[in-house]
Amino acid sequence: MPPSSKNVKLVNGLEFFDVVKSEIGKKIIGMDLVLEKMVVAILAQGHVLLEGMPGLAKTLLAFSMSECLDLNFKRIQFTPDLMPSDILGTQIYYQQTGEFKIKKGPLFAQVVLADEINRAPAKVQSALLEAMQEKQITLGDETFPLGNPFFVIATQNPIEQEGTFPLPEAQIDRFMLKILVDYPKFDEELLILQRLEQLEQQGDIRKIVDAQNLNELCALASKIHVEESIRKYIVDLAVATRVPNQFGLNSNFLEHGVSPRGTISLLKSSKALAFIRGRDFVLPQDVKEMVPSVFRHRMSLSFEAIAENLSADAILSQIMDKVSIS
8 A cells, every 4th residue: 555644765666666656646637658668777877868748747757757866956958048057057246245156957856847958959969968977966166966866867859850969979978868658548638537637636746755765765766686697788888789790680771879878778777677577687678668768869870770660669579589698
C-alpha cells in the first residue's frame, strides 16, 4: 500500500517507483514507459531530454515529478532573446555600498525545466554545460556549488525547425537519457477525456520523499551488482557504434559513435532499472532496454543513413542483434 504521510522513508526501489507512478497518475494518464525512464535517470543522477510534439504533458510531467520528490522546481522558457545571465544570474553593483552582489538565476534549483531548449542560441545552451557536468556555476570570480540532487529536464519539439538552434554535441552528450514522448494510445486518450474534470480537480500530489531520502535511494541504486560479462557487453555495444565493421555492421551509416560518458550512463541507468524492478543485480535485458534512450542522441548519422530513412533506433536495433554477451 502507498504510504499515507508526507516524506515516508522509502528504501525499496520497486516500492519507490510504484508510489511515484501512483501519485503522478493523479495528473497524467499513460506515459508509463516515459515515467519509468525518468525515474531511472533520477536514481542514476542524470539529466533528461524529452522530445515530443506539443501538448503531450511534458512540462506537467516534469513539474509533477518535482512535486512528488519534494524538490525545488524552476522553469525556464528558452527563447531566441534569452541571455546566459537570465539563467545563471549576474553580479549587481550597489552604489550605496560600492559593492557587487550576486543575484542567482533560476538554474539554482534542484529540478530545472529547460522548456523548448532548442529555441535559445548556442551561447545560452552552453551556459548549462558547467552546471550539468560539474554541478556548479561560476559567476565573476566566484564558483557556487549546486544543491544535491540537481537535475535538468529539457524539452524540445522534433518537427518544428523554424527559429530553433541545434544543441551542441558537448551539451547533448550531458543528457543521460533522451526519451521520446509519443501520442497516447486510443484507450488512454479516451480515458483522458472521460476523466478530464476529475484530473483537473484531483488533489495535490503528495511529497513521498525528501532530498535526503532520494539521495539514499540513489546510493542504493549505484550499489546494484553488475557481472563482469555485462560490463564487457556494455563496452562492446559502445564500440559497435564507433567501429561497426568489427561486428559485421555497415560502417557507412554513422559519422561517430557514443562517448565514454555514454558507456558510463548505460551502466548507471541499467543499475537503476534493475533497482526499480526489485532486483539487486543487472540482467542483459536491463541493458538492452536502456540502450536506445542512452545512445540515440549520442550518435551522428551519415548522409547515407538519412537517405535510406534509417533512424538511430533502427541502427541500434541492428547493433543489438549483432553484439552478444559472452
